[in-house]
Amino acid sequence: MTTAATTVAGAGPISGAPPASPRVRRPLHGKGGAITLGVVLTYLSVIVLIPLAAVVWRGQADGPGVFWHSITTPEAASTLKLTIVASLIVALVNMVMGTLIAWILVRDRLPGRALFDGLIDLPFALPTIVAGLALLTVYGPDSPIGLNIAYTRFAVVVALLFVTLPFVVRTVQPVLLELDREMEEAAASLGASPATIFFRIILPNIAPAMAAGTALAFARAVSEFGSTVLISGNLPFKTQVASVHIFNQLESDNVTGAAAVATVLLLVSLAMLVSLDLLQRWGARRG
């Protein structure tokens, strides 16, 4: 999962986890190791594990009936549907555009590509509320180009596209960089067309990275909050995403409702992490 994590971190491309070293790792002996492990586990428990467990526990504490009711109220259902559908669209657009951007950055002599390359990570570094404000400046009521998409579902998709832009680019780019071009040259000399070379040689090689980047973009889109707050207007039944719904339920003291919808999102996240782990193995097996 190293690639996934570091990419999300904005670390830029890292070509997979380092190969398992032949070095013998010391077992956890001695006081030092045990104490360190204890501190690390306590830290994770206090900050991450116990709080997340509390969300799941609170979501179903009033029984499965209440849980089901909370996630199927018309507002919750519409918010979950919008979140999933918008995230799927965003993931697919990222899969195509992210791969294309990575290809242009690696293989094309596009003038100014160093600038583009540096800017790709900006959505990772930029606070999400600022991303939302920036998009609202261009595509809001005061749009200088006269294009006002504020408070529409399209605006939600655009905000999610902004924050997920780097994922596919940064997972595919290192694989393209390391791809052996001799195979492509051999295919070309044997008369293969560019399309054949792409679909028969390049695509199979970058497919695991594309899938991993797309899954990450989907997971991020599903859980996104800050960038949609200003530009979506958070209209119930129209542009309200799941995170905003959770926020509003919490603000109006419907903690059970908030926790129930949060549990659904957590399950989606967990499914994504598991499939990423499997993708990682798939990618490693294919070399």
Place this chain on the structure above:
Amino acid sequence: MASPGVLVRPGLRLLVVVYLTLLLMAPVALVFWRTFEHGLGPVIDGLTSPSTLHAIQLTAVVAFYAVIANTIFGVAAAILLVRRQFIGKRVLNALIDLPIAVSPVIVGLALVLVYGRLTGVGKALASIGINIIFSVPGMVMATIFVCIPLVVRAVAPVLEEIGDDQEQAAATLGAGPVQTFLRITLPSIRGALAYGVVLALARSLGEYGAVAVVSGRLVGRTQTVTLLVQERYLNFDPETAYACALLLVVTAVLALVISRALAPKEITR
């Protein structure tokens, strides 16, 4: 090749340039334009108002504690994951990535459910005078949560790469674990550690969702810069909102530039 083939490459180029311009460059550039639209005066006023100065100071304090905590945790966890073998290591490895996939609002909700004022833990802590939620400790915890993977994932690959020959040699020559860490391990991970710390700092300064939930967004008390941007914008003070947004944009760009310069070799191209 027929004529359509010739057009593919320029077409793809154009598509990428237009996509990146519309989605990324134009919005960020327009924040600059909107901020300085009415000259420098409103920008300076916006950045030096008492509430802005308070927000900047609070953001720095929260980020400082969160980064310190995550740096210590990150190095310890990276050493455990790379140098030691123990039961449940794969689970720990996966757990460290968990915060990436969790919505910031859920991070906030999770902390409120355990440390809120109406919970057992919250009441117990309140009785000894410690308030977590709607206060700085909760904001620090929320920020720690979202930044947990950054330092670990920056340091671990370098630890793996340098190996432990030197550490073993030092131990053989009689150095204790602390001495080995300070004299051998720490100097060799310095670059990667600085890189992880810059990423964590940038993320901490810009965190919005999780802090929005746990802080209660009390104006002038628990309002960070990101929360101020939203509050000022919604309260018809776009000048201050844009001035603070620009401050965050400049911070983000600086962090990107510094992190690129610091990135360990295998990460840079």
